[in-house]
Each structure stands twice: as C-alpha cells, then as structure tokens.
Amino acid sequence: MSRNGCGVCLPRADRIDAVTASEVSEIGSTALVDAQCSLSANTLETFATKPVLIVAVGLFALEMAMAGRYGFHRDELYFLDGARHLQLAYVDQPILTPLLVRVSLSLFGVSLYAIRFWSALGVAATVVIGALLAREFGGRRRAQVLAAVVVATMPVLLAAGHTMGTTPIDILAWSTLALVVVRIGRTGNVRLWLVAGLVLGLGLANKHSVGFLAVAVVGGALLSGGSKLVLNRWFLLGALIATAFATPDLWWQASHGWPTIAMTRSLNQENGGLGNIGNWVIGQALMTSVVVIWVWVLGLRFLWRSHLPLWRSLAKAYVILFVFFAFTTGAKIYYLGGAYVYLLAAGSVVVERRWGDHLRRWRRLLMWTALTTLIALPMVLPVLPASDIGWTYKVNQALAEEVGWPELVHSVKLVWFSLPLDERSHAVIFTADYGEAGAINELGRSLGLPTATSGQNNEWFWGPGNSAAMTVVAVAPGPVDLTDYGSYLHRFFRRVREVATLTNQAGLHNQEWHGHIYVCTGLRRSWNRTWPELRHYN
Secondary structure (H helix, E strand, O other): OEEOOOOOEEOOOOEOOOOOHHHHHHHOOOHHHHHHHOOOOOOOOOOOHHHHHHHHHHHHHHHHHHOOOOOOOHHHHHHHHHHHOOOOOOOOOOOHHHHHHHHHHHHHOOOHHHHHHHHHHHHHHHHHHHHHHHHHOOOOHHHHHHHHHHHHOOHHHHHHHHOOOHHHHHHHHHHHHHHHHHHHHHHOEHHHHHHHHHHHHHHHOOOOHHHHHHHHHHHHHHHOOOHHHHOOHHHHHHHHHHHHHHHHHHHHHHHOOOHHHHHHHHHHHHHOOHHHHHHHHHHHOOOOOHHHHHHHHHHHHHHHOOOOHHHHHHHHHHHHHHHHHHHHOOOOHHHHOOHHHHHHHHHHHHHHHHHOOOHHHHHHHHHHHHHHHHHHHHHHOOOOOHHHOHHHOOOOOOOHHHOOHHHHHHHHHHHHHHOOHHHHOOEEEEEOOHHHHHHHHHHOHHHOOOOOEEOEOHHHHOOOOOOOOOEEEEEEOOOOOOOOHHHHHOOOEEEEEEEEEOOOOOOOOOOOOOOEEEEEEEEOOOHHHHHHHHOEOO
16 A cells, blocks of 8 residues: 555555646645645545435426426437337437336336436436535535536526436436546546446447547546556456447447438538537537536636646546537537536536635525526426417427427328228328327327338338338428428329328427428339338438
8 A cells, every 4th residue: 555645545556646746746836735635535525415405306396397388399209109119229329218218108108207207317316416526526515505506507407307318318427427537536546437437338328429528538638647547457447348338239230231320420411510610609608507607617727727637638528529519510509518517516616715605605696596597497498388488499499399299190180080991001101200200109099090100210210101001191390390391202102282281279380380291192113112212310
C-alpha cells in the first residue's frame, strides 16, 4: 500500500493516483494536492437524501399526473408495435425500449400510464444521479439540492419524461456513465471501469448515442494526460462488457444489411449540415432553464480547469460532441441533453463555494428557476387543453403529435368497412408512416380493423400483410409532413381515389391534419412484388 500525502491508502495494482507527479510539478504548488485530497473517497459529504428524493419523487408524480392528458405519441404507438414484434434490434434503435414497453403491454395492456411509467422513472432517477454527481464533485448539501432542482427543471428532461421512448433512458445512461467516470477520476479506482462497462452496455441496448459519449470521454482523457486511467486491463474488461450488450444489435444489423446506417445517413441529410447549425446552437440554450445557463457554463469551466484528467475529459467530450452533433444532427437539438446533467452538477458546486450561506442569493435563484419553469411548462408538458397548444408547435412538435389518433382510426374504420366484403378479403391497409400504422394496430384492433402495414423503418420488415392484396387502403399525413401523396401512389396503382380527409377535434394543425385516406386499385405489379419498392428510412 502507498499513501498520496493526505492519508488515503491506494492499492498499487488497481488504483491510479488521480493527480500525477508531472501534473503537480506543472502546477508548481502543493495547494493542488491538498485540494484533491479533500475529495478523497473518505471525505465525501453526506448525501442529501431527503430533499433530493423529494425533488425526484415530485418530478415523477408530475410526469405521471400529466401522462393521460392527451394521447399516445406516434413513437409510442410504434414502440407498441415493436413490442409485439420483439427482436434483437430494430432499424431505429436496439431492443431495450421495446422490451420495457412489452413488459407494460403484457401486464396492463395498451395503457398510456403503463408505458410512461418507465419514462417518468427514468427522469426521476436522473435527478438523483445529478445530485450524486454534485456530491462527487465535492458538493455539500446545498450544491446537491441545487443540482437536483436544476436538473429536474431542464425542459429537455421534462419533455423526455412525458413520452416513452429512447430519450429518457438515454439521458439517464449519459449521466450515470458520467458519474462513474467522475468517481474513477477522483479516486483512481480503475476497477470501476467494470461498472462503467455495464452502464454503457445497458445504454447501448437502448440507444447508440451514449457510445459517442464514451468515445469522446476516452479521447478527452488521452488528450488530458490520463492514459494510465484508460489504458489498463480493467478498462479493457469494461469495454468487453459493453461490447457483449451491443453484440445482439450488431448481429441483427449485419444480418439485415445494416439498415441503421442507411437510416442514419437519411437523418443526417435531413437534420445535419451548415443550415441547421444555428438551430443547434440556439437549441442548446433551451436544454436547461434559461436562468441557470450560467450555472452549466461555470460547470464546464470548472471541469475544463480541473487537474484531474478524467474530469477534464468530460469537458472536452462536451466540446467534441457539441461540434460533432452541430454538423451531423443539428436539427435534433436534444442529442446532447445528457451532458448538461453533469455540467449542471459541477456548476452547482461552484455556486455553493462562491455563495456559501448567502441565503438571499439561493432563494432568488430558486425563485427565478421556478418562474421560468412555469413559463416553459406548456411547451413541454400537456398542461393546456389540446386546442390551445398550436402556438407551441414550432418549439416542440411532440405534444401536438399526441392528438388526433382516435379520429384517424375512426376514419380508417369507416373507409375499410365501406368496401364490399369480398373486396375486403383481398385488401390491406398501408400507411405512409409508422405512427399511423401503430395507431391502427393498437387502437383499431378492438374495432375489427386488420393489421396495418407501412414501408417506414422497421414496419417494412414486418411484411406486406396480405401478400395477395388487390385493393390497398392507403393513409398519409398532411402537408406539414407530405404533399401530393396521391401522385406517389399512382406509381404503383392505376386507380387512386381520395376518399377521406383527416382532422382532429382540437383543430390542431399537426402532422396528420388534412392528411388523406385513399382507396387504391389496379396494381401495376403484384402487391408482393411492389412491397420492396415501398421501403423508406426516416
């Protein structure tokens, strides 16, 4: 055993000093050693369990209270379809989210509350992780509570907790991986790479983006002089654990022609490029409450100037990914949302050190955070009647996309049963996107509608339905998403009749508003031979 000068014993084989001798000489002061010693594993502040749990449980309760206000989001309907077709991976994502939805579906049937339990639980857990991060950074009670509050009031987290999808679990995975990295950086305990591998593996089973964080952190560590912390057998074993979780996804992708790569290219063309960089930069200011932007900026500065290589690597990872996502997925402003959890936590520690017991400043910050959160709520949660949210559509389309599905299914039902019985026996329902297919399959099953098919993403892999179909009832969204879908259908059918127009009771001009239902006959080729031409990834 060896000591680092402050009485903390470090095992020689599996613990690496967080501050190397070369860094100490570079700084030229023993004050750094004293500062790092104050953050040893034996001197962490007591966790503020009660107030942090109050914030986390409060957020969970809010999300569950809002869960049934509107309806399913189109992605949730797609995940329900995916849950009924469990497989090792999907075009859009790995297996974890559909698997969780399958658990809810098996226990409670088609239920908003059942599937949104997972998203609400994910964001509540993220609040706790935020507070634990502040503690790892050396924060006391006030820093931990502030971190919990500013994380809980992040608009991106509030919105993610409302809809079951990959995002709430992805943000949790990013923040949890950051927590393990911070602890390794503080203690030098490289055995914790095994835990990091487990966290990364579970994150990769949900969404691939956490892999970018892992790569950026490793790159940042190497650039920060932390090679000893990452070039060791424990890091390799952690990487193997993560790879084991990702293997089923990789196997499925390889077996199906790597469709996720094709889809990623499509998304990059749609959302990336120079034209979307401005949206990306502005969007990052919306990830947190506007009154705490300075807090995460302080956190970024704190990490960038840290004398711990892995802490600096988190700051460099943020910068690397900021630039990377700006060029590749600029319109998807939430892709970096998980990084703000650790930045806010670090910034909360800086605020605590600066303000100390200055209660007036603390109260003022909390008051302004609460006020700006209340202003933002109608844009991220369904607190208003659906008919009153049209003005929020340009900021956040997700809420509006929860409206109108029962009306769509009812319209499809009227068209379907207007067909003669013998024609229905040789007919199929085909939709332009997976949300429409999911709505018909999940909400229309009790109405006697057949399983709908779609050419979008993984829906295409589930087949054309009735392969001998002669009549196709086609459903397409409105001008917000598509225009002149009838001309597209004429490529495959000689006769295309527009028979219904889609609306919703709220009068909300969302993606489905003024979409159309068509009855298509006179196939130019058999439906089975036409099917490969209908596939599209977006």
